[in-house]
Amino acid sequence: MWAIAFACAISFMGIGLVDPILPAISEELGASPSETMLLFTSYLFITGVAMFFTSWVSGLIGVKWTLVGGLVVIVAFAALAGASGTVDEIIGFRAGWGLGNALFISTALAAIVGAASGGARQAIVLYEAALGVGMAVGPLVGGALGSLSWRGPFFGTAALMAITLVAILALLRAPRRTAAERAAARAARPSFLASFRALRNPALLALATVAVFYNFGFFVLLAYSPYPMAAAAQAAGIAEFGAHELGLVFFGWGLALAITSVLVAPVLTRRFGLRPVLFTMLGALTACLALLALFVGSLPVLVAVVVVSGLLLGIMNTALTEAVMEATDLPRNVASSTYSGVRFVGGAIAPAVAGPIAAAIGPAAPYWLGAASLLVSIAVLACVGGVLRRVGTPHETAVAEAAVIGTGDAA
Template identity: 40%
Template sequence: MKEQACTAVGAAAGGSAAAILLYESALGLGMACGPLLGALLGNASWRYPFFGTAFLMAVGFLCIAVFLKELPKPVQKTSLLDPIKALGHGGLASAAVSSFFYNYTFFTVLAFTPFVLDMTPYRSGGVFFAWGLLLAVSSVLVAPRLQRRFGSLTVLGGSLVLLAVDVLVLGYGSHTTAVVCTILSGAFIGVNNTVYTELALGVSDAPRPVASAGYNFVRWFAAAAAPFFAPRIEEWSDIHMPFVVAAVSAVLGAAVVVVRRKSLTHEVEELEVRHASEDSVGVFSN
């Protein structure tokens, strides 16, 4: 879903690089403000956060309908199997598998940590507000600078390992340590989100909507699994083990990046020409 949105924003912003930064900044700010708004509404009734979410989604829909011009229809029709076929590209498949492991860690932090922190709605909202701000800053300001200096794959592998360490300390530390590590995880998650989005959009020669559909098909299985398995793992063992599993999952994501490095490295010039032509269609006029 994120990559499809970036494709649409890319048409408006004039290119995928600008689209990713615009989208990640908006996503990070939304993730920062969401917990605070949820705490404010939830303090009145547990139903109100859902009403608030529905209202904001309606606003988002209206903004798309009013401000986003319709994109031209693709010349070639896309079948339901095309996203699966696109995963035959080694680079895209590697990015999807690595992101699968990363998303398990991400959603363990997002869905399971609030139960472990066991805080009031306002305190929990404050923690995840700081987490979201750090996510936004790292995804928009930090990630691009690190990529230019060290390269995308080095940054991604290192960030995944650091996220694993952070989650492990979160699981075994004191309550204060868990709060600090929860907030700090936003920095690594922000960097990872930016790099993974760029990989999904540019690592293969498949059309971006097709490539992103195949990529999302794989990674969202982990996003669905983590909220279910994390509490089950706690029931089967102890409170620490869900974070151990999440840390191992992040390390596995980094291992895929290292082992499949050649597949994730593509001919930049060839793909830039192809994707630049995709970016040029449907750009907003001033």
């Protein structure tokens, strides 16, 4: 479990790694912000689409070799992205990177939940902590290496993932099974279309819809914010605000996300219940995006609101993932790959839309669109309460919490 969690942290570095170097890539390769933000889109879109099939792949070749295969693909395409000579090449190699990421991430969530001795809740907290650590360290590494060359973060990630690959090969052991257990596992393998059929489940479909609009707002903030920050710094006459400084800002954002994922989210969901926490966080994030739009020309406000939003996003990510794992009777690997697929596709749309909208309307427009998207997610969550009864009650007592954990284990 710990080996997989460590690998998850390194894998999630790939999401925020390019954030600090987007302006540098634009400048050195002669690309527009809209073009460089497609580094997020190609990565997230392929990750999302591939995740619909990862439960079938893991059922066919096993969890360990699905994880290993994903890591091999990530190492190869991260190195190729670093060796690229044009933005189009980087976009293409980031897509291949996304395929490896899909194989690894969705399988890792199911593997951690299955391996944890403390139940689904604790395992999900660990997974989201790994996400937060990766999100925090990714921009820091990207900023440090990107201050030397925009190629540095790509080669650095390839090296770190190669180390992770060795760790998984050495530490992850497949469980020994009897012939009867192997036969039962083969019979229970998800079908090729299992993830698409899983969307027939009303609870999963409802939460997946919430995730689409939520992740649109999430990645507007993550992928677009470096450009208003760089413009605000230039307008304020701050010459020294490049990859290193952006890396520090998003390190603070990711660190805040990691802390609340681990320390705050479990307390809030246990005390108040998942749905009230989801409503509160979505409302607060909407306010953050509105503030970013209103003060898009102020560097101090942009930095402060982005870091504060990390606190909210950490709670939101953990609560939403936990809700998905509790809401249905679907096999964990099917539920996690389906939810993760929809989640990343929603995120992929945001960078592709933010650049053209900013160029056509103004720098505040992407933030207003992100805020509107979060309002839609609130409306969806409000309308589907009937199918989320299993995740709608507070876990105020140890007995109640144990019952919920048991439900998660059964799923």
